[in-house]
Amino acid sequence: MxxxxxxxxxxxxxxxxxxxxxxxxxxxxxxxxxxxxxxxxxxxxxxxxxxxxxxxxxxxxxxxxxxxxxxxxxxxxxxxxxxPGFEDGRIKDERxxxxxxxxxxxxxxxxxxxxxxxxxxxxxxxxxxxxxxxxxxxxxxxxxxxxxxxxxxxxxxxxxxxxxxxGANGAQEALAHWFKVPQNDIRAEVYGLNHLSFTRSARIKSEEVLQPLIDDDHFLKSTRQRMFDPKLIRRQRNWINEYLYYYYYAEKAVEALKADARTRGEEVKDLNAALIAGLAGIDLDKSADEALARYYAYERRRNATYMHYARDDAPSMEEADRLVETAVVETGEEGEGYAGVALNLIDALETNVPCYSGLNVRNDGAIDGLAADDVVEVSCVIDKSGIKPVKIGAMPDAQGQLVRSVKHYERLAIRAISRRDCDTAIEALMAHPLVLSYSRAAPLVDEYLAAHKDYAGEWT
Structure with a gap:
C-alpha cells in the first residue's frame, strides 16, 4: 500500500x-x-x-x-x-x-x-x-x-x-491522557466547523466523562482550555476549540499580535531558515545523530511559542530559544498531531477496526440547521465501509448562530475564489464576524489580490 x-x-x-x-x-x-x-x-x-x-x-x-x-x-x-506562497505569503497575510x-x-x-x-x-x-x-x-x-x-x-x-x-480531537486527546486510556476509547461528540468547533459530550463506555471535568479547575488548567476563562467554559458546558480564542478574545488577540516584534509567519520563517542552514552544514551519512538532534530541538522551539499570547505559561522568546540548545534525540512518539489523525483513518479503513475521530466531511444531516452538502467538523465513525458522521442534531443557540454565520462566509469565499469575483469576496469578508465592515473588507480584498497576483490571477 x-x-x-x-x-x-x-x-x-x-x-x-x-x-x-x-x-x-x-x-x-x-x-x-x-x-x-x-x-x-x-x-x-x-x-x-x-x-x-x-x-x-x-x-x-x-x-x-x-x-x-x-x-x-x-x-x-x-x-x-x-x-502556496511559502512563508512570505503567510507574512503578507498577517501584516x-x-x-x-x-x-x-x-x-x-x-x-x-x-x-x-x-x-x-x-x-x-x-x-x-x-x-x-x-x-x-x-x-x-x-x-x-x-x-x-x-x-x-x-x-x-x-x-x-x-x-x-x-484540533478537532482536542477533548478526546486530553481525556485519554487524563484517564490513561487509548484515545479511541473516548466517544466524543464534536460539532461545528474547522477551527470553530465544540465538544459537548465524551463518554468512556456509557459513562459521561467530559461534563463533570468542566467543573474541575485542575483538569482545565492541564489542557489547552487554560487559555479560556473557566466561567466561559462552564457557561457553555462545552470543550472549546482553541481557535475560538480569536472570537471570544478578539480585541486582546489583535492587540497581542500587533505588539509582537515578529508575526508568527516571520518567526517560523526565521526558525525554518536557521534549521535548513544548520542541517545543510551536516554530513548526514557521518553525523546523523547531530542532524536529528538539531531537528527535534527545532520542533520543541517552534511548538513552545504556539499561540503564546493566549497562554500565561508560555515561555519568552529567549526562553524558547534556549530549547534549541538541548540536543536530545527523541522518539517522535510524544504527539502525532495531524499525522495521527490521517494514520488513524488509514488504519480503520484498511483493518476494519472502527476509529472515532472529529473530521471535516459533508454534513449529510448530522447537524441540524446546515445543508447536507455543507462541510462541517463533526465526530465520525470510520471502518472499512467508509467514513460516517455521527448524528448530532440541533446546536445550542449561541454556538449555532456563530457556526451558521461563519459557514455563510465560507460559502461566499469559495464562490468568490472559484469565479474570481471581487464583489463576492468583499461580501464574504463583510459576513465574517471578525471583519463585518465594508470599509475594512474592500481594501483587504484589494490588497490581498495585489499581494498574491501571481497566485490569484485576474479578478473582475
Missing amino acids: KLTVIGGGGVRAPLFVGSALRRAERSGLTEICLQDIDEKKLDLFGRLSQEVARRMQSPVRVTMAREAERALEGASYVVTTVR ISLSHGVLGQETTGPGGFAMALRSIPAILSYAETLKRVSPEAWLFNFTNPAGLVAQALQDAGYHRTVGICD
Whole structure:
C-alpha cells in the first residue's frame, strides 16, 4: 500500500514518516512517497526521513518525487500539506490584516481568506491529477484553511476527500491522557466547523466523562482550555476549540499580535531558515545523530511559542530559544498531531477496526440547521465501509448562530475564489464576524489580490 504526502519537503515530514512507520505492519504500508516542488527541501527532509526509517529498521520504502503525477500514481492514500506562497505569503497575510486592525492569522478571518486564495486552486489541481491516475484513492487534506479547502473539494465533485485537523480531537486527546486510556476509547461528540468547533459530550463506555471535568479547575488548567476563562467554559458546558480564542478574545488577540516584534509567519520563517542552514552544514551519512538532534530541538522551539499570547505559561522568546540548545534525540512518539489523525483513518479503513475521530466531511444531516452538502467538523465513525458522521442534531443557540454565520462566509469565499469575483469576496469578508465592515473588507480584498497576483490571477 502506497501513501503519498504532497508537500513532503516540509519540515514536518520526518515526524510524519516516523509515525507512519510505527503503524506500517498494521495497515499494510509498503511505500511512503514524499512529493514537493522545492527540490532542495525535498532532498533535505526526504533524506532525514529515510534516516528515520533506517534507524527503525523499517522495510517500508521512503521515496521522493517532484512530479505530482509520479507521486500520486498507485497511491491508496494521499495527505496534502502545502503552503502556496511559502512563508512570505503567510507574512503578507498577517501584516495586511493587522494594518487594518483585524486578526492576522492564517486560518481564521481575513488571513484565512487570503490563504484560501492560494490553497484552493493548488489543491484542486492535485485532486484532478489524483482522479486521473489513482481514482480510488482517499485524499486527506491538511492544507489550511482546512475547512474551506475541504468544502471546495466536495463542491468540485471530489467526494473521496476529508479535511483533517488535530484540533478537532482536542477533548478526546486530553481525556485519554487524563484517564490513561487509548484515545479511541473516548466517544466524543464534536460539532461545528474547522477551527470553530465544540465538544459537548465524551463518554468512556456509557459513562459521561467530559461534563463533570468542566467543573474541575485542575483538569482545565492541564489542557489547552487554560487559555479560556473557566466561567466561559462552564457557561457553555462545552470543550472549546482553541481557535475560538480569536472570537471570544478578539480585541486582546489583535492587540497581542500587533505588539509582537515578529508575526508568527516571520518567526517560523526565521526558525525554518536557521534549521535548513544548520542541517545543510551536516554530513548526514557521518553525523546523523547531530542532524536529528538539531531537528527535534527545532520542533520543541517552534511548538513552545504556539499561540503564546493566549497562554500565561508560555515561555519568552529567549526562553524558547534556549530549547534549541538541548540536543536530545527523541522518539517522535510524544504527539502525532495531524499525522495521527490521517494514520488513524488509514488504519480503520484498511483493518476494519472502527476509529472515532472529529473530521471535516459533508454534513449529510448530522447537524441540524446546515445543508447536507455543507462541510462541517463533526465526530465520525470510520471502518472499512467508509467514513460516517455521527448524528448530532440541533446546536445550542449561541454556538449555532456563530457556526451558521461563519459557514455563510465560507460559502461566499469559495464562490468568490472559484469565479474570481471581487464583489463576492468583499461580501464574504463583510459576513465574517471578525471583519463585518465594508470599509475594512474592500481594501483587504484589494490588497490581498495585489499581494498574491501571481497566485490569484485576474479578478473582475
